[in-house]
Amino acid sequence: MTKEYLKVIAGIDTHADTHHVGVITDTGQHLADKEFPAAGAGYQGITDFITGFGSVLAAGVEGTGSYGAELSRVLTRKGIRVVEVMRPNRQARRLRGKSDPLDAYQAAESVLSGRAGVTPKSRDGAVESLRVLRAERATAMRARVAVMAQVKTILTTAPETIRARYRSMTSPALMAALEKTRPSGAPSEPLTSTATVLKRLAVRYRHLHQELALIDAELDTVLTLHAPMLRHIQGVGTDVASQLLVTVGDNPERVTTEAKFAALVGVAPIPASSGKTTRHRLSRAGDRQANKAIHRVVLVRMRYDNQTRAYVARRRQEGKGTKEIMRCLKRYVAREIYNQLQHPRPAPDAATLRKARATKGLTLQEAADALSVWPTTLSRLERGLSHDSDVHHRYETWLNNQSTAHAQTPYPPVNRALPT
Template identity: 90%
Template sequence: MAKEHLKVIAGIDTHADTHHVGVITDTGQHLAAKEFPAAGAGYQGIIDFITGFGPVLAAGVEGTGSYGAELSRVLTRKGIHVVEVMRPNRQARRLQGKSDPLDAFQAAESVLAGRAATIPKSRDGAVESLRVLRAERATAMRARVAVMAQVKTLLITAPETIRAKYREMTSPALMAALEKTRPAGAPSGPLTSTATVLKRLANRYRHLHQELALIDAELDAILTLHAPMLRDLPGVGTDVASQLLVTVGDNPERVTTEAKFAALVGVAPIPASSGKTTRHRLSRGGDRQANKAIHRVVLVRMRYDSRTRSYVARRRQEGKSTKEIMRCLKRYVAREIYEQLLHPQPAPNCGSLRTVRITKHLTLQQAADALHAWPTTLSRLERGLRHDNDLHKRYETWLNYQSPANRPDTKPSAGPRAARLTVDAKDPGSRAGRRPSRSDRSSDP
């Protein structure tokens, strides 16, 4: 076959210092293999090598999230279609042997056979910044926990003179008090050395706490610019949003369906039936950190979201266990988050609620009594500190129905509290003069 008519596929086995490249034709014929340094000149050499045989259909790269990350970015910028390749099958390794050229050719053959078709993360945008910051945050969190545990351990065996001073203190107060101490005496004395070590550990704890605060501020700033509407979803905060974005990557279009996203975050239902039992369970694959984030969203919604609490109550009446209900909720949350990632939608504008209420001369307590909610809940909703679409719709509908003419008649000097007490005296069963009971708040969002 003439060289100008060749269409080739490249396979690249990546390492820390070198990359080994194998080139095959679109019919599977091995053409050549060569090793290149894992550096700028080596990347250009790889491009010249694989394009020298003809048009490149694709390049299968191992380790696109580690040693092959920069190579993947360089190939993509040159217009070469990059495919992420898993490590070679162990059975094939035992039968055919193991070497860098063999691994490179097997990577190319995986692309040709269709076994490898995953588009790697681009790692060239704001999400990559989130990933780096989260990596730093994780180590700082572990270090802070380790410092606190070490302080508590040292206090257990410390002299009673030290233990008595800090025995009843909470952890934040303990660290603040230890930081202010001024140990004096010979370093060889157990009392002085223990006090000195505790002070240094408290200083380290404060530095780690400040570092974490700085990281959280940077994460919040990136999310505000890159994905401000993701945190409008109930239960999704800075930590959850950043983790889910890191899992998807800078190119979310590579996750083509919400079912694939569910599998990626480990909440895809798979059959687990046997005999007379017919049931499903959640996949244990995918990104476990993203699965943890989805689990946290479900826990928050089961506690605070009115729609979720109503759903949980209904499914429990149907005989479902909490585990089965959470499985269904996780799948729903994954679907909702996927839609927000691909097609961002802003949360309802809550600022108008307060304006309309004040214009109609309605008090926050009147609205709370009518909606059977806490006044603080409505206040947080009005100020944008709480996101609840169901409560927002009920509040907005109630405000639109109200008018200054149909307000309850009250004396201007008596104030709303006196009016509520008067109504309550006439009708002891009225809700107007009391705070919502526990049963009233069962449907409170």
């Protein structure tokens, strides 16, 4: 078969310094393999090598999230379909051995057989910025916690003259007070050394706190430009929204169905029935950080959302346990988030609520008493600082029913459909 009609598949075993490429035909015949440096000239060499045998159907790349990230971007820009390949399984390695050429050929064969078919994250947009910012934030958070723990440990064994001074202080006040101290004396004196170390740790704590504030501001800026409506969902803040976007990636079209998204975030129900017992449990697969983010949304709603609390009470009366109830809620939240990612919808405009209340001469306290909520809840809702569709709907309906400033009829909560 001539080169013009030959169809090939490439498999690439990636490493820190080199990438090994193997090329096979669409019938599985091994054609050639070669090693290239993991650098700019090497990426061009890989492209020329795999396109030199004929039409490239796909390229299976190992480590698209680490050593193969840049190579995946280069091949995608060249119009070559990139498929993410998992490392060779242990059974195949025991039978066939382990080497870079074997791994490269096996990557190509896994694409040909259909065992590998996942589209990797593109890592070339705003979500990649969120990812690196979150990576920095995670280390800064751990460092800040470690500093606070070290200060408490040192104070536990410090001389009484130091311990008595800071015994009743809260953590923020303690750090502020330690930073203002001016230790003096010889470093060989335990009292002086202890006071000096505590001051330096307090300064470090402040720097980490400022770094975290800067990172959060940058995350907020990226989210405002890239996905502002995601945070309109009840319980979804900057931290949760950024994590979910990082999990999905810059090319959300690769997650084609709601069920795939549920599996990706680890909330897909799995049958766990036996005998007369019929039940499901949550998948332990998927991105655990995304699962943690979904878990936080559920916890917030179970505590603050009237609709969710009513649902939890009803399911408890049916004999469901907390884990089973949270499993249903996680699946519901995942469905809501997926729909928002695919078809963004803004939260209702709350600015009209304040105008309508002022037009009818009603005070914030009167509205809060009628709706059985705190005035600050309505104030934050009116200013757009929080989003709660249930409270918004109740507030809007109550305002529409008021003809004078003194008509105060308590409005019952509206029950909306929740998962069964």
